[in-house]
Amino acid sequence: MSDELQWMIERQIPHLRRYAFALTRDRDTADEIVQDCLERALRKRHLWQRRGSIRSWLFRILHRQSVNHFRRVRGDHVPAETGVIDMTVAQPPDQEARMECLNMAEALDRLPAEQRAVVLFVALEGLAYDEVAEITGVPVGTVRSRLSRARETLRLSREAAPPERQAAKLRIVK
Amino acid sequence: MTDAPKIREIDLMAYADGLLEGDAARKAAVEAHLAANQADAERVRAIMRDNAAIRALYAAELERPTPAHFLRAAREPRRRKRYFSPEAIAAGLALAFLAAGGGWLVGQRGGETAALPQAYLQALAQQHAEPDAQPAMSAALGQNLHGALLSAATNSGWIEIPLPDLSAHGFDLIERERVVIGDEDMIRLAYRSSEETLNLLLRVRPQGGSGKLRSTGMDDLALVNWSSGPISYALTSEAPLRRARQMAEMVRGTVGAARFVDPAPATVPEPGESVAGDGLLGAPQPAESFPAPLQPSQLN
Numbered sequence: 001m002s003d004e005l006q007w008m009i010e011r012q013i014p015h016l017r018r019y020a021f022a023l024t025r026d027r028d029t030a031d032e033i034v035q036d037c038l039e040r041a042l043r044k045r046h047l048w049q050r051r052g053s054i055r056s057w058l059f060r061i062l063h064r065q066s067v068n069h070f071r072r073v074r075g076d077h078v079p080a081e082t083g084v085i086d087m088t089v090a091q092p093p094d095q096e097a098r099m100e101c102l103n104m105a106e107a108l109d110r111l112p113a114e115q116r117a118v119v120l121f122v123a124l125e126g127l128a129y130d131e132v133a134e135i136t137g138v139p140v141g142t143v144r145s146r147l148s149r150a151r152e153t154l155r156l157s158r159e160a161a162p163p164e165r166q167a168a169k170l171r172i173v174k
Numbered sequence: 175m176t177d178a179p180k181i182r183e184i185d186l187m188a189y190a191d192g193l194l195e196g197d198a199a200r201k202a203a204v205e206a207h208l209a210a211n212q213a214d215a216e217r218v219r220a221i222m223r224d225n226a227a228i229r230a231l232y233a234a235e236l237e238r239p240t241p242a243h244f245l246r247a248a249r250e251p252r253r254r255k256r257y258f259s260p261e262a263i264a265a266g267l268a269l270a271f272l273a274a275g276g277g278w279l280v281g282q283r284g285g286e287t288a289a290l291p292q293a294y295l296q297a298l299a300q301q302h303a304e305p306d307a308q309p310a311m312s313a314a315l316g317q318n319l320h321g322a323l324l325s326a327a328t329n330s331g332w333i334e335i336p337l338p339d340l341s342a343h344g345f346d347l348i349e350r351e352r353v354v355i356g357d358e359d360m361i362r363l364a365y366r367s368s369e370e371t372l373n374l375l376l377r378v379r380p381q382g383g384s385g386k387l388r389s390t391g392m393d394d395l396a397l398v399n400w401s402s403g404p405i406s407y408a409l410t411s412e413a414p415l416r417r418a419r420q421m422a423e424m425v426r427g428t429v430g431a432a433r434f435v436d437p438a439p440a441t442v443p444e445p446g447e448s449v450a451g452d453g454l455l456g457a458p459q460p461a462e463s464f465p466a467p468l469q470p471s472q473l474n
Contacts, residue, residue: 010245014240017244018232021235022231022232022235031244035247039247042247100230103227105231108228120228122225124228124232126191126192144187151221154224158220
């Protein structure tokens with residue numbers, strides 16, 4: 001493998017790990033998926049023909065690995081346990097922000113896997129809709145509709161949050 | 175005077191997702207729209223808040239050091255641990271020692287075509303070879319013949335095999351080629367569905383009878399082989415082993431019986447004859463465009 005390609009792949013590893021962890025909410029599972037992704041990328045490097053971004057190519061592989069993972073475990077929802085969130089995600093500076101994060105983590109967990117993936121690609125990784133479409137292998141319109149449905153679910157989850165969290169949220173939003 | 179662009183839902187979402195940064199005109203139009211539409215403005219703000227919350231949730235992830243094993247994974251392939259059933263081990267023994275020096279790949283021209291280790295091809299080619307057997311067959315794949323025509327070593331007869339039609343299972347034939355390993359000829363057929371790719375390798379064998387499925391794994395490749403009458407079949411796929419066996423059952427249920435034909439069809443090339451052009455993808459080709467055999471040097 002050329003040093004250039006290796007360098008580009010290594011730069012993406014933190015993003016791959018972050019996405020995989022956000023998707024699975026399990027550190028070991030996420031790392032296993034990323035490891036499989038990297039090994040597959042290495043074996044299939046001839047298929048990356050320097051068209052498009054290395055990021056899209058790697059995320060496409062990672063997406064397929066994650067789809068296979070969820071197919072194996074026969075479930076597309078993961079629990080959002082407060083303890084896990086506390087231990088693994090950024091520690092917000094105050095209680096209100098912590099509540100906001102907790103709300104969001106739980107809301108994300110309630111999304112079907114394909115919607116959660118699209119939200120994370122866009123909101124977390126900042127990918128364009130057509131890039132997400134290429135990664136997930138669905139039309140751009142499908143990406144948009146999944147995104148819309150996911151955001152509606154997130155909105156409803158926010159509104160359904162316990163009163164103490166809603167109060168916290170309202171103070172943040174001011 | 176130009177009309178202001180109509181603002182659609184996708185514009186609002188793209189604005190909220192920060193995807194209009196490179197389109198100043200549309201961004202300004204969206205901002206003007208939001209200034210006049212409080213409901214849309216609130217929706218956009220909610221999306222931006224959610225995006226910010228998601229980023230905050232995983233903000234620390236990018237700061238975590240990358241473990242060395244990830245860097246190694248990006249630099250050199252790892253041999254995976256695989257656990258075989260006794261039956262699979264028996265089937266795989268003949269392949270295992272060859273795999274150590276095996277290279278990859280056949281079929282890169284097909285883009286997504288499943289890879290094949292050369293070692294496996296070598297093992298497969300030699301699996302049923304007899305010491306005194308001369309080049310086992312010549313091969314042709316012809317649309318007009320609806321099958322593969324195989325010349326036995328003695329040139330005393332021809333065997334016709336209907337090409338397996340897997341379309342009922344969602345697989346289309348995407349590639350076919352003649353693979354020559356040493357003195358052994360094989361035909362490789364590649365099929366692809368919306369999610370999976372499989373290779374099917376066929377070769378003549380001197381024995382008759384039929385054998386049960388035998389399967390094993392090599393790196394990320396599942397291998398299943400069986401025999402039916404004068405033909406040995408081998409299926410390779412990057413799917414899990416269990417799925418590969420399902421595919422093999424699928425193929426086995428589709429393969430038609432081989433039969434002798436006489437006289438030899440005029441469209442069958444002489445052994446060693448090659449025809450220029452490798453347009454192997456797409457619809458079945460006429461026999462005139464029979465592909466040149468792949469030499470071992472091309473398999474790595």
